[in-house]
Amino acid sequence: MRLWKQVAATTLAWGLAAASALAQALPGPVVNTAWLAANLDKVQVLDLRGSAKSFTTDPEFDEVKGKKVVDEVGGHIAGSRLMEFKTIRVEREINGNKVKYMVPERAVFEKMVQDAGIDGDKPIVIVPVGLSLSDVNDGMRLYWQFKLYGEDKVAMLDGGMAAWLQEGRPYVKDALVAKVGNWKSAADRTAQLFADSTDVAAIVEKKSAQLIDGRELPQFHGLMKRDYVYAYGHIDTAKPLSPDTTYKKDGSAIKLLSANTYRGVLQAQGIDPAAPSVVYCNSGAQSSLPWFILSEVLGNQSAKQFDGSLHQWTLEKRPLVGAVSLN
Template identity: 40%
Template sequence: MNMHIKGLWAAGLLLLGSTTAQAVTLPGPVVSAQWLSQHQQEVNIVDVRSDPASFSKAPAFTTDKGTKTLATLGGHIPGALLLDFGKTRVARTIDGREIKAMLPDQQTFQALMRGIGVKAGKPTVIVPEGASGADLDMAARVYWSMKVYGDDHLALLEGGTTGWLQQGLAFDTAPAAAGEGDWTATAPRTKYIATSQDVAKAIGGGVQIVDARPMPFYVGLTKKPDVGQAGHIKGAVNLPPELRTASTGGAEHYLSPAQYQAIFKHLDIKASKPSITYCNTGHLASGAWFVLSEVMKNPNTRLYDGSMLEWTAEQRPVVGLP
């Protein structure tokens, strides 16, 4: 074979291989059950559970006047990879203090994702349980973590497993298998992460601080036991969980950009302003980060991983009730 032709042939095969590896393009940061059902073999499906045992249990349905309704979540999308949410956050020592529920280091997070079977060269659809806004926040936390470690080919499933089952789509109850993934984490991209110093600098500056907790936590009526002081960071605006998602038939979903804009006007939140989100431990803050960064397309949005747990451990100022 002519060497020139042989070289072109080899280059063509390489191009074909790379095109095949990324053949499917995610339509956005949120995909529908219908879209996923048509592309199941082309993506990693990462099922995030707070109760991993439900992954292999049959769902329970009730029927009333011919209408079938999901009563108890169980089962999973065929081919889904099980991710125990409890393993996605670890205690880390920062300035001599142990802070719980933090992002794992690069090698630990990579090992976790490989261990469940996440493959390189495929987009990843992250699937929440879907029955509550907190479920969506767990999936958003995994999305943020993967993005910090270099992955931009990500989406969340609208309505999660709950919505999938309610639509009568096929499900499986096979136990999760040990994975052999090759997904690779890059060095952390700090443009998505805020430190205590970043937050302190943002107070009174040009960066919007967004408290993602329910209103009673924001105003200081209550607090988590591990958080040192009730209240919020000075200058923070509140984007509570109940205004970030809505329920349709028992499955939670995100709102449209126009709906968020309307809500933001009431909350004095600027969708395009550089922002830092926080909560108690970085869980709820992930949902607010996802709304601002991914749905509203604000690239200058960071998440304060340590949140109020770290802020109050450092004895930084908090605004609360007298």
Template identity: 30%
Template sequence: MNLRRISLAGALFCVLALLSATASATQVPGPLVDTQWLRNNLDKVVILDVRKDVKSFERRGKRAGAVNPCGVAQRKGPRKVAGHIPGAMLVPWNKVTAKRKIAGKEIKALLPAKSDFERLMQKSGVDNDSALVITSKGEAIIHMALAARLFWTLKYFGFDNVALLDGGTAQWIKDKQKLEFGRSKTKKGDFKATAERAEILASMEDVEKLAAGQGTDQLVDVRSTSEYLGLTASGKLARGVKGHVSGAKSFPISLYADSFGTATLYDKDRIKQVAALFKVDTEAPTVFMCSAGVMASLAWFVTYELMGNQNARLYDGSMHEWSHSGKSVVSID
């Protein structure tokens, strides 16, 4: 009888171990997943929902018409994002980046310290063997960019088993998938950074060299054309600067994704075609920048992850750091 009990216990242990191994062995199929794949794998992944508007994660919302890029209200549109994908963990945007003083100036939206990022991921229930899917509200390109910045930070700290949800939670709602409301709950994870991949990060010194004509990397500014030319000023983080860094090429982030209701990425081959019109080589070593290194994160994601350009880097300080450091810009004035 004792032997039988031991045998049954051993068999149960093996089954549990096998299930555990299967769960930990889950791999995302690529850097970008759609709602159908996520629906079929909800119980196998950790979902991180990064938002500025943290209240919308818990509360129910009302149906609202979409507003197209021309500012014209549409009668029909996706439900304004409120609530979250079942099981998702809220990651407040203000915890994803850090601020530091550089040369006496406070610079925001920078890469966080390793220890701070580890604590954030542990609090979000991330283990080193987790399979992660990052979502956002997905109503506009900025939301996809927030998710891409978290993706980039995870990659910087050595985590590879991660994907973005194309179109974010807005696409999930559009596809009539189930939502949850209220606070997210999870156990603490054991995430630890395994690397610091400096090869995907560009510094102000790197950009200074490119602006001076030194080096072979192309510098790509993904702000709007009007900001790039100096017709309109950049946001407050960039101190209202007008113009661009000398030598930078313009390729606006609005040409990477569709924002008519849900922010879904354009096909990579179409993006390449459009990039060629802007004299941007998607296969060349490239440093991406914008106002504060957020929108540029999405351009980096598309180029590095979807197009396979392993020589793409993000200047996280971007025009925010550049302008606060008193560096010159070029404009049409």
């Protein structure tokens, strides 16, 4: 009888542990507003914005063709923690060059996350502003940094705060209360997810992977460039993935496409969704959505991001090709 009770107790403990793990499970790398609303008590909401000011102000709405849309995001989901996008990337010295907009070193990022009040016991849902593609890329960039440092219980809110507000879901304007969390980096996946300029140069020489340029076509073709990129054109052998083919608009909210649609979009632009790939852009933000599409939506585990992107590449005076004459 004692043995039976012991087995029963053990079975019950296993069952409770499994139920607890299941309760903490995310449905995937992307969640929608309905799922988040139903599971707010099971996750940590991490709001990512360009400025903290709107965290405590009312949103502004407009009406387009009889539908309420968000003109300016304001307020936040109750219980949200906050990070400002400008704080999550840093300047690092690489081979004698000061390279901007890089992922922080592991210990630095860990402290950033802790200072934002994030703990290690619940999944994290990143909520970008969601009004522009750059908002989405900002969120994807933070997601990539979490994955780089070993966090698997993380997801993106499709449509961001714009979708939440557009649907009339509740928001609050409480001031953020300072809190230090206990989140820890579980691993360093630099070898798996991060590419540097030496890796990219080897790919150009050996054609060992496909390079994907996530910038707008005028930049790819060298008709224009950002001021922190010091040459025109693109890296040799790179294929462009036009940003305007990577999302849809629902009212004012930027949302993702289906996996099947993404597969077709990539193939239509000459990109193999399953091939080893390195994505880049100007500074490593705009390429975060292409990386997310390949790695997280389509399951390509050989997708990496060239973090320094063309800022680092041209700082090192490495060549670009394909610039169209402006004369």
